[in-house]
Amino acid sequence: EINHAGAGGIWAELVSNRGFEAGGPHTPSNIEPWSIIGDDSSIFVGTDRTSCFRRNKVALRMEVLCDNCPAVGVGIYNPGFWGMNIEDGKTYNLVMHAKSPEMIEMTVSLTSSDGLRVLASAAIRVPGGSNWIKLDQKLVAQGTDRTSRLQITAKTKGVVWLDQVSLMPSDTYKGHGFRTELISMLLDLKPRFLRFPGGCFVEGSWLRNAFRWRDSIGPWEERPGHYGDVWNYWTDDGLGYYEFLQLSEDLGAAPVWVFNNGISHHDEVDTTAIAPFVKDILDSLEFARGSAESTWGSVRAAMGHPEPFPVKYVAIGNEDCGKENYRGNYLKFYNAIREAYPDIQMISNCDGSSGPLDHPADLYDFHVRYLLPDLFAFLVV
Structure with missing residues (x-):
């Protein structure tokens, strides 16, 4: 995950901040890039912590105030990641969770960026009551617009809560959530391995914002997401550990799991306290490689993949040498993994080309950076 290559890139989710949980270095949560359709006299929008999802408590509360609402209704819209690419004739699957004390009718639509051109539209009804309900709606586009947005509007006075609003094209690769046209390009490259989930994304600028594999598995509605403080944007972790393993399989590429070794850009876990991190990674390997009857293998099986994933390479940290x-x-992770999974090849962050490493390693992955002229000079030497 870097430069939205995952969220907003190869991952096909079109809604940005689908759970209204996005935060930043100083804000615990916000609704950006969601915006309001209407004005202060016709609609009031806020958030509270009444969601039905245990790990995603923030929900959006939308109160329609107008007795005589505009013909197009009032509500909210989401532009996705720099506009949603909606294509003529394609079907898009909308899923959202809602509740309302009284029955309320709403319209969900895909429109141009200014809301004036409607590409697809459907009426949905939220029955009155105290329980959350899941709503599924297919939207078939009647036109193409590469900077579209999703709108949720109502025309009658009332209150409705919304959470976990997702819009995905129906033609994702093998139904696994990836953009078909980008996967086709990757397949043409015939990659031999896939290093995931990223580099600095794994570490975090601070450990509190590092990638946590446990938080990225299970039902997508329950994944808390996290703020990637190195690249400064929120990810909902719909593209998580399981999805990366699935992508490796779909590409026919060997998965290379890069995990956090207790080190970020600005803080570190002392080796005397690293044991919980080691246990966490052993659990991640059981999730990938364990039988469907094992503790974590059963979680993988419940997600739809009873057969183990062939993880045979792991990188212990990212760019942390020194x-x-x-x-x-490193040694704590190395020894524990070697004992539990003797066939796994372990990759060091240090440069093994200039001399022997001071720690055991099957492979090394040492990153160097050159400005373009220096790179060409280096390559011709």
Whole structure:
């Protein structure tokens, strides 16, 4: 995950901040890029912590105030990631969760960026009551617009809560959630391995914002998401550990699981306290490789993949060579993984080309950076 290559890129989710949980370095949550259709006299929008999802408590509360609402209704819209690419004739699957004390009728639609041109539209009804309900709606586009938006509007006075609003094209690759046209390009490359979920994305600028594989598995509505403080944007982690494993399988590429070794850009876990991190990674390997009857393998099986994924390569950290606790932490991970999974090849962050490493490693992955002229000079030497 970097430069929205995952969220907003290869991952086909069109809604940005689908759970209204997005945050930043100083804001715990916000609804950006959602915006209001209407004015202060016709609609009031806020958030509270009344969602039905245990790990995603923030929900959006939308109160329609007008007795004589505009013909197009009032509500909210989401432009996705720089506009939604909606294509003529394609079907888009909308899923959202809602509740309302009284029955309320709403319209969901795909429109041009200014809301004036409607590409697809459907009426939905939220029955009155105290329980959340899941709504599924297919939208078939009657036109193409590469900067579209999703609108949710109402024309009658009332209150409705919304959460976990997702819009996906129906033709994702093998139904696995990836954009078909981008997967086709990757298949043409015939990759031999897939290194995931990223580099600095794994570490975080601070450990509190590092990638957590446990938070990225299970039902997408329950994934809390996290703020990637290195690249400064929120990810809902719909593209999670399981999906990366599935992508490796779909590409016929060997999965290379890059995990956090207790080190971020600005803080580290002392080797004396690294044991919980080691246990966490052993659990991640059981999730990938364990039988469907094992504790974590059963979670994978419940997600739709009873057969294990062939994870045979792991990278212990990302670009952490030389950090104070790197060697000590590395050895803790190395020894534990070697004992539990002797066939797994472990990859060091350090440069093994200039001399022997001071720690055991099957492979090394040392990153260097050059400005373009220097790179060409380096390559011709």
